[in-house]
Amino acid sequence: MDPKYQRVKLNDGHFIPILGFGTYAPEEVPKREALEVTKFAIEVGFRHIDCAHAYKNEEYVGQAIRSKIADGTVKREDIFYTSKLWTTCLQPELVQSALEKSLKSLQLDYVDLYLIHTPVALKPGEEILPTDEDGKLIFDFVDLCHTWEVSPRRREPGEEPGEREPPSFLPLALEKCKDAGLTKSIGVSNFNHKQLEKILNKPGLKYKPVCNQVECHPYLNQSKLLEFCKSHDIVLVAYGALGAQRLSQWINPNHPHLLEDPVLCAIAKKHKQTPALVALRYQVQRGVVVLAKSFNKKRIKENIQVFDFELAPEDMEAIDGIKRNIRYYEFLPVIDHPEYPYSEEY
Ligand code: NDP
Numbered sequence: 007m008d009p010k011y012q013r014v015k016l017n018d019g020h021f022i023p024i025l026g027f028g029t030y031a032p033e034e035v036p037k038r039e040a041l042e043v044t045k046f047a048i049e050v051g052f053r054h055i056d057c058a059h060a061y062k063n064e065e066y067v068g069q070a071i072r073s074k075i076a077d078g079t080v081k082r083e084d085i086f087y088t089s090k091l092w093t094t095c096l097q098p099e100l101v102q103s104a105l106e107k108s109l110k111s112l113q114l115d116y117v118d119l120y121l122i123h124t125p126v127a128l129k130p131g132e133e134i135l136p137t138d139e140d141g142k143l144i145f146d147f148v149d150l151c152h153t154w155e156v157s158p159r160r161r162e163p164g165e166e167p168g169e170r171e172p173p174s175f176l177p178l179a180l181e182k183c184k185d186a187g188l189t190k191s192i193g194v195s196n197f198n199h200k201q202l203e204k205i206l207n208k209p210g211l212k213y214k215p216v217c218n219q220v221e222c223h224p225y226l227n228q229s230k231l232l233e234f235c236k237s238h239d240i241v242l243v244a245y246g247a248l249g250a251q252r253l254s255q256w257i258n259p260n261h262p263h264l265l266e267d268p269v270l271c272a273i274a275k276k277h278k279q280t281p282a283l284v285a286l287r288y289q290v291q292r293g294v295v296v297l298a299k300s301f302n303k304k305r306i307k308e309n310i311q312v313f314d315f316e317l318a319p320e321d322m323e324a325i326d327g328i329k330r331n332i333r334y335y336e337f338l339p340v341i342d343h344p345e346y347p348y349s350e351e352y
Contacts, residue, residue, distance in 0.1 A: 028299030
């Protein structure tokens, strides 16, 4: 089936393609490599591209998208592009300029989805990971509801309109960026259910987050968070769905390789598919939007075949059975931050 028609409706009426192309590559990979692989991904049928300011390659990913628009392969509206607000810009007055910086790198007029990258705020500034002289990350403390949108202060009884409400009182945080057309949709990433609840219960909430992008794969299948998200019409987007990139900076090397799991391998063999395709298909069939990163043309082409087969209910059950709470991206350097999301069960 043509992958570009496989989409899910978001709670704000826009549609997100079920399969997304991940563009985060390790530091040692030249940033420019994102250009060729993103162009190739669009050529083979990917329509959803996941990127972020912190990946430092938005310039090349944007160039790839514009080049595929220019050569007539796609129109801008065929592409669903996600960017993310980096964690040094969670103070509400920094949100709009951060998004505008991404748009300038991309040379696009809007993004389709803008996410709070993680709930853990770090000290504002140019550095992606600000550290002190001991090499420790410097935290910032932000009310996540303010990053979403600072609510207009209600007038006191008898107070004249405008008297204490200069326009600068309301910085352009996420909801206003959507209203201004800089992004079509807004959402979050790496939030636990309590952090999501905080936004959902925010007084004066105008837009619910459309999604929560989190690590999700058969070893950490996020069944409770998925149920919570579904009950609030929030889409769960899975990253690390192929077992994550095993980057020494982030990943515990003792964690097992997902794609070598015997159950996944047996199901793959039965369907004459690869374990990677089974891991992606598992998410599609449980209503999860799934990202697949590859900078290898053969594997990029392989991953789009996720729509060409179906897992039986007993396959899905068997994959549910291999969950074992293995989180590849633990983000341990921020474990002491009050908004560290993984202290909660889900
Ligand atoms: P994945 O789990 O998607 O992929 C892991 C590795 O699998 C890749 O390095 C890739 O290597 C390999 N691979 C891809 N396809 C196949 C295949 N068919 N067979 C065998 N191996 C394969 O990686 P990520 O952890 O990067 O997650 C995907 C994306 O999610 C990221 O690129 C990023 O866009 C996003 N993300 C978001 C985060 C957040 O905090 N919101 C955090 C982490 C990721 P190769 O390139 O050599 O093919």
